[in-house]
Each structure stands twice: as C-alpha cells, then as structure tokens.
Amino acid sequence: MIPAANPGAGYRALKAEIDAAVARTLESGWYILGQEGKAFEQEFAAWLGAGHAVGCGNGTDALALALRGLGIGPGMAVVTVSHTAVATVAAIEMAGAVPVLIDIDPLHYTMDPVELAEVLAHPPSGLPPIHAAIPVHLYGQAADMEAILAVCARHGVAVIEDCSQAHGASLNGKKLGTLGAIGTFSLYPTKNLGALGDGGVLATDDAELAARIGALRQYGWRTHYVSDAVGVNSRLDELQAAILRVKLRHLDAGNARRQAIAAHYDAALSDNAMAPPARRPGGTHVFHQYVVRVAEREAAQARLRKEGIGTGIHYPVPVHRQPAYRDRVALGPARCRASEAAAREVLSLPIYPELTDLDVTGVVEAIGRSLA
Numbered sequence: 399m400i401p402a403a404n405p406g407a408g409y410r411a412l413k414a415e416i417d418a419a420v421a422r423t424l425e426s427g428w429y430i431l432g433q434e435g436k437a438f439e440q441e442f443a444a445w446l447g448a449g450h451a452v453g454c455g456n457g458t459d460a461l462a463l464a465l466r467g468l469g470i471g472p473g474m475a476v477v478t479v480s481h482t483a484v485a486t487v488a489a490i491e492m493a494g495a496v497p498v499l500i501d502i503d504p505l506h507y508t509m510d511p512v513e514l515a516e517v518l519a520h521p522p523s524g525l526p527p528i529h530a531a532i533p534v535h536l537y538g539q540a541a542d543m544e545a546i547l548a549v550c551a552r553h554g555v556a557v558i559e560d561c562s563q564a565h566g567a568s569l570n571g572k573k574l575g576t577l578g579a580i581g582t583f584s585l586y587p588t589k590n591l592g593a594l595g596d597g598g599v600l601a602t603d604d605a606e607l608a609a610r611i612g613a614l615r616q617y618g619w620r621t622h623y624v625s626d627a628v629g630v631n632s633r634l635d636e637l638q639a640a641i642l643r644v645k646l647r648h649l650d651a652g653n654a655r656r657q658a659i660a661a662h663y664d665a666a667l668s669d670n671a672m673a674p675p676a677r678r679p680g681g682t683h684v685f686h687q688y689v690v691r692v693a694e695r696e697a698a699q700a701r702l703r704k705e706g707i708g709t710g711i712h713y714p715v716p717v718h719r720q721p722a723y724r725d726r727v728a729l730g731p732a733r734c735r736a737s738e739a740a741a742r743e744v745l746s747l748p749i750y751p752e753l754t755d756l757d758v759t760g761v762v763e764a765i766g767r768s769l770a
C-alpha cells in the first residue's frame with residue numbers, strides 16, 4: 399500500500415539527525431522558548447529571505463496572530479477563499495473579525511483577483527469595513543499575487559499570505575511569504591516543512607511587528623510577567639524547533655524530489671489525455687499536493703485504492719458549505735461556484751519525498767489503469 403501521506407517515513411529518513419536533536423534538547427533542561435526556538439526562527443527567516451520569523455503553536459494561530467499583530471479584529475472584515483483548509487477561516491473568527499469568502503480561479507485553485515477587486519470596490523452590504531485579505535497559496539503554488547497586491551494597495555488593505563502549503567515556492571524569484579505584510583506557515587507533520595507534532599511560524603520584514611507578535615504569542619509579555627497587550631499562549635516548543643532545524647536543512651531537496659515526482663505524473667496523465675495541474679507562469683510549484691480533476695471521483699478513488707494507492711481530497715466540502723459556517727458566512731458575488739465545482743472533482747495523488755522510484759512507477763501504472 400502506498401499511503402496518501404507518510405510522515406513516519408519523513409522521520410525515518412532523517413532518524414539519526416532528528417534523534418540527536420531531540421536528545422540534545424531533552425538534556426538541555428529548557429523546553430519552551432529557548433535557544434532551539436530562537437535558532438529555528440533565525441534559520442527559517444534566512445532561508446525564506448525575510449527579516450524576522452516568529453514561531454508559534456500551529457498554522458491557525460500563525461494566521462490569527464498575524465491579524466492581531468496588524469490590529470485587525472472586532473468591527474473589521476477579512477477576505478479569503480472558501481476553497482482552503484477550514485483553518486484559514488477559523489483564524490479570522492479567532493481574531494474577532496468577520497470573514498468574507500470569495501471564489502477561486504479554477505485553473506490554479508487560488509483567490510480570484512477580479513472578484514477581490516469587485517468586493518473591495520463594492521463590499522457586500524451589512525459588513526464591517528474590509529481591512530485585510532488572506533490569499534492562500536494552495537497545493538504548493540502562488541496565488542496571483544501581482545494582481546492581489548495591487549488591488550489591496552489601492553484600497554489600503556493588508557495582505558497576509560497563507561503559505562501553509564507552499565514552503566519554498568516562489569513567484570518571479572521571490573519566496574512566497576515575503577510578498578505581503580506577513581507570511582504564515584503551518585508546520586503540521588504532513589506539510590512540506592513538518593514538525594513531529596504541532597507547530598507554526600510567521601515571517602515579516604517589519605521588526606516592530608515581529609516583536610509585537612512575539613509578545614502576543616505569550617500573554618502579551620514584553621518582559622516576564624508584565625503584559626503590555628492582551629495576548630494568548632501559542633508557543634513553538636523547543637523539541638519541535640530542534641526537529642524543524644534538521645528538517646529545514648533538507649527542505650529544498652525534499653521540494654526538488656516532489657517536483658521530480660510531479661514530472662512523472664505529468665507524463666502519465668498526458669498519455670491518458672488528462673490535463674496535469676496548471677503551473678502559474680513565473681512561479682515555482684513545490685507540490686504539497688498533486689491534484690487532478692476527475693468527474694467520477696469516488697469511483698476513481700476506489701479503483702486506485704484496490705490497486706494499493708492511497709489518495710486524498712483537499713477539500714471535499716468548501717468552507718461556506720460546512721455546517722459550522724453555511725447560512726451565516728458572507729460570500730462574494732460569484733457565490734463560490736468554482737469552489738463548489740472543484741470540491742466535487744479534486745483528487746490528490748501521493749506525493750512526498752520518501753516515495754521511491756518504484757512507488758512512483760507503481761502509481762503511474764495504476765493511474766494508467768484507473769484514470770484512463
């Protein structure tokens with residue numbers, strides 16, 4: 399069986415280095431916000447090409463902290479997409495703001511900048527003013543940042559990039575997460591950069607903003623036991639930071655391996671007259687997911703399962719259709735119709751660096767038999 403994701407294989411591939419980092423941290427006697435966390439933040443910021451990075455508890459908190467750090471909360475609205483992890487929308491409400499969900503460009507599955515412009519020029523009635531937009535770099539490649547940044551700048555709207563599926567991806571030579579005011583990253587075990595537990599990190603060039611968010615993640619403490627602001631508790635622990643420092647050193651190689659696997663899948667799909675996933679011009683795709691569209695998805699998924707190939711669906715229900723959000727969350731004029739169509743048809747093939755060439759050949763052959 400080739401599972402859809404395999405974080406255990408990611409650990410075993412780096413076992414000696416990770417075990418040494420864990421042992422070193424356990425022996426240090428310091429487990430929260432110490433040298434490992436600080437070193438990870440510095441190494442991550444340097445790798446990304448950002449001025450500062452701040453670790454936190456998970457990717458959802460990274461988004462909520464980014465919003466709070468920018469002063470966005472109650473009495474304000476934030477635009478994002480419905481075709482995303484529910485976490486993106488949950489974070490907006492955690493910060494106390496009101497989400498407005500717009501549709502995707504169905505080719506790249508990312509925020510439609512034309513509808514964004516429409517919503518910013520003519521906000522849906524009954525909503526507080528829109529103060530931020532959160533484009534999601536879904537599946538491993540960039541949203542249309544040139545257009546999004548331009549329209550947001552015109553309206554004085556802050557841009558937070560949700561990079562939780564795009565560690566290492568770039569657009570026009572710049573890494574995602576360095577284009578907006580803040581870039582946020584989940585470090586959940588299956589992400590391209592994954593901890594062995596929960597973790598998150600955000601990046602910004604603004605030193606003052608980074609310091610403010612660094613305080614917000616720990617009760618608003620500027621110094622110990624003195625809260626300047628009302629904060630939360632969302633810290634990246636030392637064990638995860640030590641593990642992430644190891645994993646960060648192997649991230650570029652892991653992304654290259656994902657790209658090589660994607661090239662094999664491309665060829666197999668072209669032979670079947672099925673379109674491989676579109677790449678945004680000027681961008682590099684790091685294939686957090688390799689997503690195809692299949693009309694009879696459940697049948698195709700069952701055929702692949704019989705062949706021993708696990709697949710995923712990201713995501714089967716758009717956020718505005720989920721019980722917790724439907725009938726109350728504000729939508730843009732396109733009513734998220736492309737998101738609903740995508741949710742019915744998307745299918746994610748296994749793609750992670752530890753897949754062997756033999757595994758990839760097995761998947762390619764199964765695609766030939768199952769998706770023809």
Ligand SMILES: *Cc1c(COP(=O)(O)O)cnc(C)c1O
Nearest residue numbers: 456457458483485486562584586
């Ligand atoms: C994984 C993910 C998140 C949430 O991250 P957690 O670490 O699980 O909180 C947010 N946004 C996107 C696009 C994600 O893929």
